[in-house]
Amino acid sequence: MYEFSYHKVASVADAVAAMSAADDGKYVAGGQTMLPTMKHRLASPSDIIDLGGIAELSGITVAGDTLTIGAMTTHAAVAASAEVQAMIPSLAQLAGNIGDPAVRNRGTIGGSIANNDPAADYPAAVIALGATVHTNKREIAADDFFTGMFETALAEDEIITSIDFPKPLAAAYMKFENPASRYAIVGVCVAKTASEVRVGVTGATTCAHRGQRLEAVLNSDFSSAACDAVEIPLERMNSDIHASAEYRAHLVKVMAKRAVDACA
Amino acid sequence: MPTVTMNVNGNSVSAEVESRTLLVQFLRESLRLTGTHIGCDTSQCGACVVHVDGKSIKSCTMLAVMADGCDVATIEGLASEGKMHSMQQAFMDNHGLQCGFCTPGMVMSALDIVKRNGHKLDEATVRKELEGNICRCTGYHNIVKSIQAGAKAMGD
Numbered sequence: 245m246y247e248f249s250y251h252k253v254a255s256v257a258d259a260v261a262a263m264s265a266a267d268d269g270k271y272v273a274g275g276q277t278m279l280p281t282m283k284h285r286l287a288s289p290s291d292i293i294d295l296g297g298i299a300e301l302s303g304i305t306v307a308g309d310t311l312t313i314g315a316m317t318t319h320a321a322v323a324a325s326a327e328v329q330a331m332i333p334s335l336a337q338l339a340g341n342i343g344d345p346a347v348r349n350r351g352t353i354g355g356s357i358a359n360n361d362p363a364a365d366y367p368a369a370v371i372a373l374g375a376t377v378h379t380n381k382r383e384i385a386a387d388d389f390f391t392g393m394f395e396t397a398l399a400e401d402e403i404i405t406s407i408d409f410p411k412p413l414a415a416a417y418m419k420f421e422n423p424a425s426r427y428a429i430v431g432v433c434v435a436k437t438a439s440e441v442r443v444g445v446t447g448a449t450t451c452a453h454r455g456q457r458l459e460a461v462l463n464s465d466f467s468s469a470a471c472d473a474v475e476i477p478l479e480r481m482n483s484d485i486h487a488s489a490e491y492r493a494h495l496v497k498v499m500a501k502r503a504v505d506a507c508a
Numbered sequence: 509m510p511t512v513t514m515n516v517n518g519n520s521v522s523a524e525v526e527s528r529t530l531l532v533q534f535l536r537e538s539l540r541l542t543g544t545h546i547g548c549d550t551s552q553c554g555a556c557v558v559h560v561d562g563k564s565i566k567s568c569t570m571l572a573v574m575a576d577g578c579d580v581a582t583i584e585g586l587a588s589e590g591k592m593h594s595m596q597q598a599f600m601d602n603h604g605l606q607c608g609f610c611t612p613g614m615v616m617s618a619l620d621i622v623k624r625n626g627h628k629l630d631e632a633t634v635r636k637e638l639e640g641n642i643c644r645c646t647g648y649h650n651i652v653k654s655i656q657a658g659a660k661a662m663g664d
Binding site for chain 1: 510526527528530549550551552554557563564565566569570571573574576617620621624637639640641
C-alpha cells in the first residue's frame with residue numbers, strides 16, 4: 245500500500261472540504277474493499293477521508309412504511325436490527341450473510357453500494373425494493389444509481405447519507421454464493437408491493453440490474469413455476485473461473501424461483 | 509506522521525505511525541504483541557482477529573489510525589495472573605489446535621460468538637459463525653467442540 249494523507253472528519257461538510265483540498269482523494273467507509281484494493285495497488289489515493297467518525301451517518305429509523313438506514317450503518321447492525329427484522333426481514337438476512345462476522349462489523353451499506361461490486365449483495369435489494377439513495381446533494385432512485393461495473397451515479401465528492409427502503413408486502417433474497425468469499429455468483433432479490441413485482445439481479449453481469457423478463461411474468465403470475473418460461477439472455481452474462489455464462493443464466497432463474505417461493 | 513493513542517488490553521499506548529500502517533502491523537511491530545497473527549493479509553483467514561470497542565474485526569483490514577481512541581483487545585489480554593481464560597483452556601482441553609497459527613484469531617472470534625449467541629451454542633451456529641476463520645490442520649471438528657465447551661465454561 246502506498247502512503248497517503250489520512251483525514252478523520254466529524255461532519256459531512258468537513259469531508260467534502262477535505263475532498264476538495266485533496267489531489268486525488270477517496271472517501272472510505274468500513275474499508276473492507278478499499279483497503280484490500282489499496283494493498284494490491286489497484287488504488288493509490290493521495291488522501292483518505294474516513295467517514296467513520298460522522299455520527300449522523302449511522303443508525304436505523306422507521307417512519308410509517310419507510311425504513312431508513314444511515315450510510316455508515318454496518319452489516320452487523322442491519323442484520324441485528326429489530327426494526328429491519330420487523331419491516332424487511334429479508335434485508336436483515338441479506339446483511340447477515342455478507343462476508344463473515346468480522347467483516348460485517350466493519351463493512352457498511354453505504355460503502356457497499358457506492359463501491360458497486362458486480363457481485364455485492366446490497367445492490368440487488370436496493371433495486372428490487374425500489375429504494376431511494378440520499379446523498380449530501382440530492383436523492384437518487386435505485387433504478388438510476390447503479391450505472392456500470394464499480395460505477396454509480398455518484399459524483400467524485402458526493403457522499404451517500406442514507407438509504408430509504410419502502411416496506412414491501414413480501415421480499416426475499418437468494419444467493420448462490422462463492423464458498424470462499426461468500427460473494428454472490430448470482431443473487432436475486434424479489435420484492436412484491438401493492439402495485440408491482442420488482443426483481444434485482446446481482447453477480448450475473450457487470451452491474452446489478454432489474455430482471456425485467458422475470459418481472460414481466462411475475463407481475464401476471466406470482467409463482468415460481470411462471471419463471472420457467474423466462475429466457476435469460478446469455479450475451480451479457482459474466483463468465484469466469486467460478487461459473488460459465490450458461491450456468492449463471494441458469495442460476496438467475498433458480499435463485500428467482502427460490503426467492504418467489506420464499507415470498508409466499 | 510500521525511500519532512495514534514489507543515487502549516490495548518487495558519494499557520494506554522501512544523505512538524507515531526504511517527497512515528498506511530495496518531492495525532495488525534501496529535500491534536505486532538510497534539507494540540510487540542505478536543500473538544495476533546498475519547495469515548492471508550486479505551481478510552479471508554481470521555488469524556488477525558482482535559476486538560475493537562468490543563467488536564471482532566480483522567486487524568489486517570483496518571488502519572491503525574482508524575483505531576485511534578479505541579479500546580483494543582488482543583489474545584495477550586485474556587489470561588490473568590498466569591491463568592488461562594476459560595476459552596483458551598477449552599481449546600487446550602479439547603485439542604482445538606494443532607500448529608496453533610490460527611488459534612489466536614479462533615479464540616478472539618469465539619469470544620465474539622459467545623457474546624452475541626450466549627453460552628449454549630449448537631454446532632451449526634458455531635460452524636456458521638466461524639466462516640471468517642480458516643484452519644488448515646484440524647478439520648475444525650475440535651475447534652467447534654472447544655468453542656462449545658469454552659462457551660459453557662464461561663457461563664458456569
